[in-house]
Structures are given as structure tokens and as C-alpha cells.
Amino acid sequence: MTDSSDQPLAGQAVLITGAARRVGAAIAREAHAAGANVAIHYRRSAADALALAAELNALRSASAVTLGADLIDPATPAALVEATLASFGRLDVLVNNASSFYPTPVGSITLEQWDDLMGTNLRTPLFLSQAAVPALRDTQGLILNLIDIHGYRPLKNHPLYCSAKAGLIMLTQSLARELGPLVRVNGIAPGPVLWPETPMQAAHQQMIVERTALKRVGTPRDVARTARFFMCDAPYITGQILAVDGGRSTSGH
Numbered sequence: 001m002t003d004s005s006d007q008p009l010a011g012q013a014v015l016i017t018g019a020a021r022r023v024g025a026a027i028a029r030e031a032h033a034a035g036a037n038v039a040i041h042y043r044r045s046a047a048d049a050l051a052l053a054a055e056l057n058a059l060r061s062a063s064a065v066t067l068g069a070d071l072i073d074p075a076t077p078a079a080l081v082e083a084t085l086a087s088f089g090r091l092d093v094l095v096n097n098a099s100s101f102y103p104t105p106v107g108s109i110t111l112e113q114w115d116d117l118m119g120t121n122l123r124t125p126l127f128l129s130q131a132a133v134p135a136l137r138d139t140q141g142l143i144l145n146l147i148d149i150h151g152y153r154p155l156k157n158h159p160l161y162c163s164a165k166a167g168l169i170m171l172t173q174s175l176a177r178e179l180g181p182l183v184r185v186n187g188i189a190p191g192p193v194l195w196p197e198t199p200m201q202a203a204h205q206q207m208i209v210e211r212t213a214l215k216r217v218g219t220p221r222d223v224a225r226t227a228r229f230f231m232c233d234a235p236y237i238t239g240q241i242l243a244v245d246g247g248r249s250t251s252g253h
Contacts, residue, residue, distance in 0.1 A: 007035030008232040012139070013088035014038050015080060017071065017128070018098030020045035023146065023190070025052055026220035027095055027227045032056045032063060034228055039084040041067045041098065071098055071124040072116070077131040084135075091135035093231055096125035096168075097146045103157040113160060121164035126171055129185075137182045144230055145172045145187040146223075149245050152189070169241055176239030184238040186230050191245020192217045218246055 014031045018024040020042040028038045029052075038056065042049040049066040056064035065087045069076045084091050100120040104113050129143050136143065150158065151165030169187065176185040226244050230237070243249045 009092070010035030012036045012092035013084060013090050014093040014095065014231070015041065015067075015084045015091060015132070016095040016097055017041045017080075017124070018043070019095075020049035020052060020066075023220045023223050024095075024097040026224035027097060028052060028056070028064075030221070030224035030228045031093070031231065032059070034232060036092070036231075037063045037088045039065050039067055039080070039087060041069060041071075041080060043068070043070055043098070071128075072119045074127075077124070077128040080128065081131045081135060090139055091132055092139045092141040093144060094129060094132045094136065094141070095144045095146070095227065096128060098124070099146065099148075101158075101161055104160040105157045106159060109160060117160040118164050118167075121161065122167045122171065125168060129175055133179060133183065136179075140182050141184075142231060143172075143175060143179070143183065143185040144227055145185070147172070147187045147189040147241055149189050149191050149243060149249050152249065172241060173239045180238060184230075184234075186234070186237060186239070187241035188223055188226050188230075189241050189243045189245065189249075190218070190223050191243065191248035216246060218244060 009031060012035070014028075014036045016024055016028050016031070016038060019028045019038070019040040025048070028040055032038050040049050040053055046066075046068060049068070053064040053066050065083070067080055067083050069080060081091065098120055100116050104117070125145055132143070135141070145168055147168050148165045150162045151169045154162045172185055172187040179185055223244050226242060
């Protein structure tokens with residue numbers, strides 16, 4: 001870490017999966033504002049990824065690259081790490097943000113859904129972390145996993161998604177044990193900071209908001225600022241998952 005208070009990540013490199021839009025893009029902007037170079041992974045959102053990279057490169061030349069890849073492809077983890085190293089010469093932070101999310105009611109679950117939801121939410125973070133370990137050891141870096149409060153408490157009709165996120169909680173804690181003392185591993189469990197892209201009734205949204213202690217939704221930047229905390233100000237924290245949920249996890253229902 002540098003001593004600069006305004007750019008503590010100056011000269012460092014951050015790889016973020018699913019970074020073209022939504023929470024991933026907010027984390028990319030926050031890391032970049034802290035001085036980092038960012039590798040923006042995307043799968044389908046090429047236009048958004050290119051626009052974000054252009055925005056960041058306009059602020060600081062050659063500070064952002066885009067990496068298009070399907071995370072389910074077994075060759076992707078090593079390729080993403082290699083591309084980041086080729087672009088920036090180092091890797092300091094891996095943010096496992098990309099996620100699939102959709103309902104899988106019992107009785108209709110398919111193997112394809114299993115492979116997709118377990119693949120993006122659990123398998124990829126494991127194998128991408130494994131591929132990144134040598135580079136992260138060199139920089140005494142950080143793995144940051146984006147989890148979900150539903151990794152702790154089930155969401156009706158989403159047994160696969162919730163199970164995958166629960167696995168990611170244990171993976172975070174296990175990797176922290178495995179990779180110390182050189183690499184820290186932490187997680188963020190957002191609550192209602194963005195509604196799913198599939199339609200949701202306003203009454204359901206209001207019910208969720210009422211179950212938070214703060215009685216309001218959060219923003220992607222709330223998550224991004226928490227990511228910055230782990231990147232910049234938490235050198236003695238590892239194996240922890242921090243809920244960014246407006247107190248939703250304190251609700252008894």
C-alpha cells in the first residue's frame with residue numbers, strides 16, 4: 001500500500017469479474033478513483049465494458065482494459081489472470097463479482113441450471129482464485145468475493161442460488177485459512193442495493209425495504225465503498241464477510 005491518502009491503490013492492478021455494469025462497474029470506478037488500474041471482465045455486455053474503460057482511460061491513460069470471456073469455460077480463469085498480468089505487470093486484487101441469479105423452484109430444476117448457478121457463483125470464484133494465487137502472493141494481495149445475504153438465509157424458489165452463495169461463504173473462509181499469511185480473502189454480502197433485472201412487483205420491493213433497519217435501499221456505491229475499505233484499510237482482516245444490507249440481516253423474518 002502507498003502512503004498517499006487520496007490514491008492508496010496507485011500502481012496496483014485490480015481484476016473484477018462482471019464489471020461492465022451495476023455493482024461491478026461501481027467497484028471498478030471506486031478502485032480506479034483510489035489509483036488502481038482495472039481489468040474489466042464481461043461476458044455479454046461488451047458495449048458497457050468498452051464505455052466504462054473509455055471513461056476511466058479518459059481520466060488516466062492506459063489504466064483500464066476490457067476482458068471478454070465466458071466464466072464457465074475451464075480455460076477462462078488462467079486466461080483472465082494472464083491477460084491482467086500482460087496489461088499491468090501485476091495483480092493485487094481479485095474481485096469475484098460476476099453472478100447468475102434466477103429462480104429454480106423444486107420440481108423444475110435442471111442440470112443446466114445447476115451447472116450455471118453453481119458454476120458462476122461458486123466454481124468460478126474457486127478456480128479463478130486458484131489461478132490468481134501466485135500473482136497475489138507476489139503482491140500480498142486480496143481476494144474479495146461478492147456473496148449475498150441469501151447465502152445465510154434462503155430465498156423462496158431459489159434453492160440453487162442460495163446454496164451456491166452459502167458455498168461461497170465457506171470458500172471465503174477456507175481460502176483465508178489456506179492462503180494466509182500472504183493473501184487476504186474476504187467477502188461482502190449485499191442486501192437490497194439493486195433490484196433484480198427481472199420484473200419485481202412494487203409491493204414486494206416495499207416489503208423487503210420494510211425489513212431493513214434503515215428502511216431504505218442501498219446503492220452500488222455502498223458496496224463499492226466497502227470494497228475500497230477491504231482493499232485499502234483492512235490489512236489485518238481476513239476470512240470475514242461484511243453485510244452491506246441496511247440491517248436486513250437483523251430482521252427475524
